[in-house]
Amino acid sequence: MDASLTRALRKAVSAVAPVCCAALAVGCTGSSAPAVQDTAAPARTAVLPAVNELQAQYQKVIKEVLPSVVQIQASHDLGSGVVYDDKGHIVTNAHVVQSEKTFQVTTANNEEPLTARLVYSYPEQDLAVIKLDKVPAGLKAAQFGDSEKVEVGQIVLAMGSPLGLSSSVTQGIVSATGRTVSEGSAGGGTGATIANMVQTSAAINPGNSGGALVNLAGQVIGIPTLAAADPGLGGSAAAGIGFAIPASMVKTVAGQIVKNGKVVDSGRAALGITARTVVDDRYQPAGVAVVTVSSGGAADRAGLRPGDIITRLGDHSITTITSLSEALATDRPGQRMTVTFQRDGAVRTVEVTLGEQ
Template identity: 80%
Template sequence: MDASLSRALRKVGAAAALVCCLAAGCTAADPQAQQNTGTTAPAAVPMDANGLQSDYQKVIKEVLPSVVQIEASRELGSGVVYDDKGHIVTNAHVVGSEKTFRVTTANSEQPLTARLVYSYPGQDLAVVKLDKMPAGLKPAELGDSRKVEVGQIVLAMGSPLGLSSSVTEGIVSATGRTVSEAGGGSGATIPNMVQTSAAINPGNSGGALVNLAGQVIGIPTLGAADPDLGNSSAPGIGFAIPASMVKTIADQIVDHGKVVDSGRAALDITARTVVDERYQPAGVAVVSVKSGGAADKAGIRPGDTITKVGDQPITTITSLAVALAADKPGQKTTVTYQRAGSERTAEVTLGQQ
């Protein structure tokens, strides 16, 4: 039930290289000593390897009990215990349109019942709440997204393919990615995603991407797919929503029962992709304009075709979403559009999604 990255995305992990690197630092016993004894001394195991293994085990022991499996009537995903009141954060595409769920914790095979608090597909996040908070269920600690660095070792925890309490490892491959979902996802375009090489498969969505300090730095959401290979899994490319955004959205849902300040810019229109005479995407046609919204105030009307926002060409709905993803409500930008065969440009003060 995970999104594919055009979905564009599915994943695969990588980490053996680290072990190989450590092993390469091993030193053999003195050759003369080997000659004297007639035996070959075993290669020494670096202390760092043992220490790293201990770190993994410590983090898994601390964090895995805070990661749950979420089951809807026909779908399966993961979630992270958010507080001691029974709130669990997950992906919007995990909950879909359903309102009630079965939740299985790492320490019990007996499912608990939970209900939807609110789903926000725009950021592909949702919060469900357990009907009864079991004893010993500990909230996860969310990390500081500003401190996430490329090369950090991370663990992905969740229920890939229904295999509950599974753990894979990798590194942070990149930060600040803007990723668009499609297919089975929420259809959201999400900025500032964390890219990871940790294996993320269907069922991992809504789980935890964790650093070696035991902090959740992101919610795994997408695995990359390669369009040239029929959208099959693209190994080693996965994406997670950063913890800072998770906290911003989840806090609002817990406090208000909905998202009251998304921080995401919008033109306040409904639109569709249009194609040229060669059936190639050529812009975004405005279908309707919200009265008093950003586009309305700038003079943009239904029937106009948007071709550029700022200096970014617009050919599809997705490219429009990507162009707006890095902007903030209240920010000014220029919108270039076609009307009755002529090109026009308007300055727009962006609204809020």
């Protein structure tokens, strides 16, 4: 290659190079390079109004419902309650009031505690009603929803006074419905077995008991009552597993208490016995031994007697007192059931018409 040709090629390369660099420089700005465009921008623009709308709905519900949630102070315990009507009736858990008769109540609109008295406590369903001695101006009753319309996945807010922090709100979803839960008697619990409870992931802590579980329509769909305990953690509360008594049961029980001063129709089935759990030769729960039989009760009419060991009620296998309570909690008074039991080493069955607790 001669010198003149070499010089010509060098000039050509020198002329092209600035053009290439200029093209690369333009590409780095992203203004003319579709491969690196921010395609998520339209999605973010569309999502932002929806997020703002959801947040606004949260705030609206809290503003509407929180004034109906109160803090209840007993002499040795603290819990929450929900204003049931404009006459000063407040529904809460029986384990909040325990055996006490008078209480200090702090509402959202009153810094000074108000005095209240017990109307009636119904430990079998862990519900109670107290009444303010003086109804303050502007007291707002909560709106209770329809338990039949509660669905898994619904967003819910739990309102109450966890650990004494009044007017606190936590958020979660309905994790399940129709749970039958047995409440321990230790630590102030009633030992009740309660059917059809609403399970939620919203945080339920000590002090939340008796408060409100609320949907985004501003309706109380349940009364938070207890959190699940994890045996692997020494009985500590299991995070994200709480239970609330459904609004339908709250209205049924509280309505009777407000009208009659007591529960006159519990809707809870009973056999009319006292009993204890028995174990087999491997020390495993094997049934429920009848200790006493109430005269004229369901078991008495069916011919059950002390010493019989109940092993089945209808379709439910019975191994412990808790399993018997859970089976009865799902049944109704007047329902006919087959009871399987052992007497003198022989297995027998009998038809029983369930009574009322």
